Amino acid sequence: MNAAVSVDGDAETTANGKVVGTTVPRADGDAKVRGIAMYGMDYTEPGALTVRVLRSSVPAARIVRLDTSKAASLPGVRAVATAADTPGTSGMLVVKDQSAFAREDVRYVGEPIAAVAADTPAQADAAVAAIELETRPLEPVFDLDEALAEGTRHIHPGWSDYEVAVEGHRGGNLAWEARVERGDVDAAFAEADYVVTDEYRTPRQHQTSIEPHAAVARYENGRYTVHTPTQFPFMVRDRVAEHLGVRPSQVRVVVTEIGGGFGGKLDAMLEPIACVLARKAGRPVRLVNSRTEEQTTCAPRENAIIRLRTAVSRDGTLLAQEAEALSDNGANSSGETVLCANVPALVLGSTYRIANVRYSSKVVYTNTAPTAAFRGVNGPYSVFAREMHLDHIAAEIGMDRRELRMKNLLRTGDTMINGQELDDACLDVAMDRLNEIAPWGERRSEDGRLRGIAVVPATWLTNPGPSAGAVRLSEDGSVVVTSGAVDIGTGALTGIRQIVADELGVPFDQVLIAHPDTDTAGFDNGAQGSRTTFGMGAAALDAATRVREQVLEAAAGMLEVSASDLELAEGHVAVRGVPDRRVSLAAVAGTAMWTTGPIGSTGKFAAPPVNFDAGCMTGALFTHMIGVSYHAHLAEVEVDPDTGKVTVTRYAVVQDVGRAINPGLIEGQVHGAVAQGLGYALYEDLRLRDGVVIDTGLESYRLPTALDIPPIETELLENPGNQGPLGIKGAAEPPIVPVAAVVACAVADAIGSPINSLPLTPFSVLAALRGRDSRDESSRSG
Amino acid sequence: MSYKFTVNGEGVDIDAAGVTPLLSVLREDLGLTAAKLGCGEGRCGACTVLLNDRPVAACVVPLEAVADGAVRTAESLASGDAPLTQVQEELLSAGGVQCGACTPGMMMTLTALTEQQGEWTEDSVRAALTGNICRCTGYHKIVDAAMRCVTAEGGSR
Known part of the structure; x- marks a missing residue:
């Protein structure tokens, strides 16, 4: 464990001229502040038609008649598309249960039924209005428990015919189930001093990128080209191909500037619709979502129910735990919800020692818009449930809340619930450091304000997906990195430039990143789970290492010395100890061009295998953790007992990042993640009534403003891992994971009453306060 | 019309x-x-x-x-290839730009703020920014940039 690193580092290079570890300003910033960065919402092509989509207004119905002939004959209409044009059945990697347009049945409000491409927006609107649609209502299913109950209508009557990537436990409205079972749960419960039971409910949270989804498509030479602000170009390529029934190589995805992702732009959304219309119209088409379409149809974090039952001994040892997690898949598996089915179990069993567990995570179909990934996926609600439940346990056995956590904390050499050993765990270090920043103890309520405090440790992972990249030395001595990795604003590509610059001894600004394009770039698993600097960084470093060898070989010939006597710095290759004897990288590149051939190499990354107990899990697609990082968060809150308003007065983060490539950019990720976590904890709730999204815009979907975010004290720990390049671990996603938990625990401490659902609006806090008061009444009268 | x-x-x-x-x-x-x-x-x-x-x-x-x-x-702040204004420079160097979609609007609010006379405090700057949502940064680095623009130590241009 190295010392904590300062996040106040300036833009200077380190003493040895290296840029890794320094706060280099982001490389794409100039275009952004000049307002000329070309986002998906800004991009268009000459002659592009406007696309509008007919979306379902009902949550569940059989399509009786769909007639687009009148619409097609209106002025300016160049093409109309329906399910007949998109023959494929697709889905996000696991269960293939989604069609681009509704086929026999409509399954959610907002589901695409048809789309039109026309010369002008007004003509496209008129054509959508002229589409004739008759439907017969079906019994809608909204409630997660009801969906799984005997006798409830199956939203996908043909579920057993769907193609699946792997078989798993599923059936009817159960889209997927993952189970973990270890130890002798029943015996542990039988000998427990206490058994504590709770249920927690959490809402949908919408990514609400400032930029909506957008796609501009054209069709030429039998191939589709689509420009889109996507986090995961290769996923979009594959999903478009699957929907259209063509090979992935017939689709080319070019990534524009991306105006916010947060998980919401991982998957194909508008691209299949744009591509099919471009082919039918023989013209480029442009499709941009309205804000209402964004909020009502674009894949938020799933709402969930978590039920926990824990056996505890008098001394606070966690003996055994049972859990049932119900996650709302929505109407189909177009998001990552099925893929992440086992994440709640991993979260519940990755921070504290629990020898015996029986966890079941169920992903459930409902007649609502599909859910998908949002930063931290299932993590924020699973940690919220885990930590509130721990506070309940602490109250039952009369133990200090922090002491209970420290007693059960996983330490170096302990194993998580999947049998994976944590050989670098530093949860205890993070908790101790937090205790130095803000010593633990009761916060006294005064001036009529209720005050509370909480600390929450958490373990998190880095997305383990593969990457390929190419690095080449240009004839002018600059370096070009070509990859499918995209920068959604995190600055991850700035980090990759830093890594490559140091490996090749070139100034940071001499490393360029080619525009992501699936035709020219190697595969990359997308900007998700903090993996870009980790996975793509490893691939780029691998390629740069090979380029370095080629450079040294060519320079050795030029300088007539052994390659082992050479060093790279300041864009030159020099003889070690004789700095005057050097050649520029431009000269090396020029010489190599006509002798050994141009200098360049590909590089790649695949996550190394990890030992875990596969036998304890069934249906788990996320089985273990790669690039494991350790965290501790602290929140202090004030609650106004008259209004129920919660104010977070202090927030502190201690985060293991492995190695900080760019401390300032990481701090920016911590701030942003905590802000989104505070939104989830306090304000954000994408409400649905009878399957209809109520919060169709930012008028009622409450996002945090500049006045809502408390100071965030941030300390980065460097505890290098051995799976990513240079010891790094994913850093951008994890700081959202413990936020709702630590805020809710602090509020519960302040009001002396448990919190069982999110968000903590003034209404829900007042209700919890009233619950406490009525309990006090009954205990007094009893 | x-x-x-x-x-x-x-x-x-x-x-x-x-x-x-x-x-x-x-x-x-x-x-x-x-x-x-x-x-x-x-x-x-x-x-x-x-x-x-x-x-x-x-x-x-x-x-x-x-x-x-x-x-x-x-587009008017540093038109063409002109040097960046102080608002643009400070936003970049403070780390107040991530995805950048809110940035043009944010910069115009900050520009108005720097052009107005008055004693700005962190609270009043935050209040002035409530009409600009940033989903990426958590605002602190934007506020840092703003404070450097409106206070003496930021060295107004």
Whole structure:
């Protein structure tokens, strides 16, 4: 464990001229502040038609008649598309249960039924209005428990015919189930001093990128080209191909500037619709979502129910735990919800020692818009449930809340619930450091304000997906990195430039990143789970290492010395100890061009295998953790007992990042993640009534403003891992994971009453306060 | 109807209905795409421009209200390849830019703030920024940049 690193580092290079570890300003910033960065919402092509989509207004119905002939004959209409044009059945990697347009049945409000491409927006609107649609209502299913109950209508009557990537436990409205079972749960419960039971409910949270989804498509030479602000170009390529029934190589995805992702732009959304219309119209088409379409149809974090039952001994040892997690898949598996089915179990069993567990995570179909990934996926609600439940346990056995956590904390050499050993765990270090920043103890309520405090440790992972990249030395001595990795604003590509610059001894600004394009770039698993600097960084470093060898070989010939006597710095290759004897990288590149051939190499990354107990899990697609990082968060809150308003007065983060490539950019990720976590904890709730999204815009979907975010004290720990390049671990996603938990625990401490659902609006806090008061009444009268 | 006003110092004459949002004229007729259509209801502030030196949400400002006025967009801050303004420089160096979609609107609010006389405190700066939603940064680095622009130690240009 190295010392904590300062996040106040300036833009200077380190003493040895290296840029890794320094706060280099982001490389794409100039275009952004000049307002000329070309986002998906800004991009268009000459002659592009406007696309509008007919979306379902009902949550569940059989399509009786769909007639687009009148619409097609209106002025300016160049093409109309329906399910007949998109023959494929697709889905996000696991269960293939989604069609681009509704086929026999409509399954959610907002589901695409048809789309039109026309010369002008007004003509496209008129054509959508002229589409004739008759439907017969079906019994809608909204409630997660009801969906799984005997006798409830199956939203996908043909579920057993769907193609699946792997078989798993599923059936009817159960889209997927993952189970973990270890130890002798029943015996542990039988000998427990206490058994504590709770249920927690959490809402949908919408990514609400400032930029909506957008796609501009054209069709030429039998191939589709689509420009889109996507986090995961290769996923979009594959999903478009699957929907259209063509090979992935017939689709080319070019990534524009991306105006916010947060998980919401991982998957194909508008691209299949744009591509099919471009082919039918023989013209480029442009499709941009309205804000209402964004909020009502674009894949938020799933709402969930978590039920926990824990056996505890008098001394606070966690003996055994049972859990049932119900996650709302929505109407189909177009998001990552099925893929992440086992994440709640991993979260519940990755921070504290629990020898015996029986966890079941169920992903459930409902007649609502599909859910998908949002930063931290299932993590924020699973940690919220885990930590509130721990506070309940602490109250039952009369133990200090922090002491209970420290007693059960996983330490170096302990194993998580999947049998994976944590050989670098530093949860205890993070908790101790937090205790130095803000010593633990009761916060006294005064001036009529209720005050509370909480600390929450958490373990998190880095997305383990593969990457390929190419690095080449240009004839002018600059370096070009070509990859499918995209920068959604995190600055991850700035980090990759830093890594490559140091490996090749070139100034940071001499490393360029080619525009992501699936035709020219190697595969990359997308900007998700903090993996870009980790996975793509490893691939780029691998390629740069090979380029370095080629450079040294060519320079050795030029300088007539052994390659082992050479060093790279300041864009030159020099003889070690004789700095005057050097050649520029431009000269090396020029010489190599006509002798050994141009200098360049590909590089790649695949996550190394990890030992875990596969036998304890069934249906788990996320089985273990790669690039494991350790965290501790602290929140202090004030609650106004008259209004129920919660104010977070202090927030502190201690985060293991492995190695900080760019401390300032990481701090920016911590701030942003905590802000989104505070939104989830306090304000954000994408409400649905009878399957209809109520919060169709930012008028009622409450996002945090500049006045809502408390100071965030941030300390980065460097505890290098051995799976990513240079010891790094994913850093951008994890700081959202413990936020709702630590805020809710602090509020519960302040009001002396448990919190069982999110968000903590003034209404829900007042209700919890009233619950406490009525309990006090009954205990007094009893 | 025909409406005459200036955009970034140049006179324009737009023939459109008086209820047409200023934002659609900027983006679609004039090709000025810095201001973004984030929400279309004046909540997110990604479309913020200056109308007669005051920040407005261009998505809900009708052309009728712009007549004879002066509009400034983010494109005017450092036009062409001119050096960045202090607001732009500070935002970049403070780390106040991530995805950048809110940035053009944020910069116009900050520009108005730096042009107004008055004693700015962190609280009043935060209050001034509540009309600009940033989903990426958690605001602190934007506020840091703003404070450097409006206080003496930031060295105003």
